[in-house]
Amino acid sequence: MKPSLFDVTIIGGGPVGLYAAFYSGLRAMKTKIIDAEPDVGGKIRYFYPEKLIHDIGGIPEILGADLVANLKKQAETFDPTFVLNTRVTSVVKQNDGTFYIETENGEVHLSKTIVIAVGSGTYKMNPLKARFAENYASALHYHLRDLEKLRNKKVVISGGGDAALDAALMLLPIAKSVELIYRGDDFKGYEERAKTVLDSGIQTHLHHEITSLHGDKTLKEIEFTCTHSGKNKRIACDAIFVNHGVEVDIGNMRDWGFETEEWGITVNHEMETTMPGIYACGDVACYPRKIRIIQAGLHEGPIAINSAKNYLDPKAAPEAMVSTHHEHFMN
Ligand SMILES: Cc1cc2nc3c(=O)[nH]c(=O)nc-3n(C[C@H](O)[C@H](O)[C@H](O)COP(=O)(O)OP(=O)(O)OC[C@H]3O[C@@H](n4cnc5c(N)ncnc54)[C@H](O)[C@@H]3O)c2cc1C
Structure with missing residues (x-):
């Protein structure tokens, strides 16, 4: 027709x-x-x-x-x-x-x-490239369409641009904890916003990147690696907000x-x-x-x-x- x-x-x-x-x-x-x-x-x-x-x-x-x-x-x-x-x-x-x-x-x-x-x-959002990320798809958030889903969660934010910084500040009063991991030596977002994040008490890990995800049925921990020394650390984590550009x-x-x-x-x-x-x-x-x-x-x-x-x-x-x-x- x-x-x-x-x-x-x-x-x-x-x-x-x-x-x-x-x-x-x-x-x-x-x-x-x-x-x-x-x-x-x-x-x-x-x-x-x-x-x-x-x-x-x-x-x-x-x-x-x-x-x-x-x-x-x-x-x-x-x-x-x-x-x-x-x-x-x-x-x-x-x-x-x-x-x-x-x-x-x-x-x-x-x-x-x-x-x-x-x-x-x-x-199309760029994906998190970390080992075992495919096992925890439901814990990976590329958009913040419903902040309530992250209430009382241990949230890690991966990224250093404005959207990542904004997300950190928005989640601070809602999540149980917020940590920010970024591979660069300085945040890419506006200086003022980066300063607000640094002053807010959010734990930040510059020159680090998430390298693997761990847990059983649900995400429990992430491993992240220093881009300078290659040393690994692990922290508890229930959810990751990924902002690696688009x-x-x-x-x-x-x-x-x-x-x-x-x-x-x-x-x-x-x-x-x-x-x-x-x-x-x-x-x-x-x-x-x-x-x-x-x-x-x-x-x-x-x-x-x-x-x-x-x-x-x-x-x-x-x-x-x-x-x-x-x-x-x-x-
Ligand atoms: C992070 C961010 C924050 C912003 N904050 C503000 C702000 O505070 N205030 C402000 O005024 N502006 C802000 N902007 C800018 C504002 O979002 C844009 O100016 C506005 O969205 C433009 O509207 P638009 O309808 O022209 O395009 P868009 O919002 O980009 O919408 C275009 C639509 O076209 C569709 N489309 C694309 N290609 C095709 C195709 N081939 N076939 C069918 N559909 C297609 C897309 O799916 C999309 O839905 C911000 C932008 C960003 C990225």
Whole structure:
């Protein structure tokens, strides 16, 4: 059966794609949103659902997971179609001007316009490479999506970047103990944050790395090794938060036919790419003085949608009515 044709397909269900989906609903566009992950939320869901976000206008403080829940609820206002666990692999403009979208799992989607909001691409956390790590998969945490799971546990953090330092500070009041192991001679994260960790009383082991995991059915101890002397130590441990960086994969997007640059897709002030009918917004969109924060993307999404709307209907108003004048919110 031929897939149905959508007015706009938003590739990427991060914060920016979600808000763009809400706005396209305000513009009465038949909307589909496709994301490679099993759930929406982009980097916030993946990297920092338990972090407090402070730099969104009018919201002095919000937990990452709560912001995602709010954006998802807002995106659902006009009932867009969500397609999850689906990575887009190619976009081809057909002779009739519509777009043929192919995905990794072999699905095909059809759309009159496309808004690309893929952020930095898809992510995969680098694994802990230590002996017997495969025996204790349930004790290895690559994301802090639910701090409660680590309450009263002896937690070891492996890594020295900001995420590792943040995790150490977040877990300190919750876990039974927190120790930080990093192979470098100095932490990689912000100096201020590293100082806070050092002053907090968290036991840190610089120039060491975890080399093996031990226990019976559950993890009981880890062995770690000094990268200078080669000497080993063991400590009790129930859970490890691993933060060894992430592999980011933008896929073959550079072959989709529009101009790209080092950090993403070139757009003009209308969020138009160099291919008519395709727009980009959020972290992936590149223009002079670009800021890669949530608030900036929440502004770019509606611009991209308005451009798509006018591409489909040049006589349409250049922007949506403000929501309080929209019939959906008037009852
Ligand atoms: C650790 C960290 C902390 C941060 N803290 C803050 C902060 O405090 N405040 C702030 O404003 N900003 C912060 N940021 C930046 C902020 O997260 C980004 O600006 C924001 O997430 C960009 O949203 P986006 O929707 O453009 O992209 P993303 O959030 O990256 O979402 C992109 C989505 O596209 C999907 N995708 C990618 N490729 C494909 C494909 N081929 N097919 C289908 N789906 C695809 C991905 O799965 C993902 O869900 C932080 C970033 C990081 C990494």
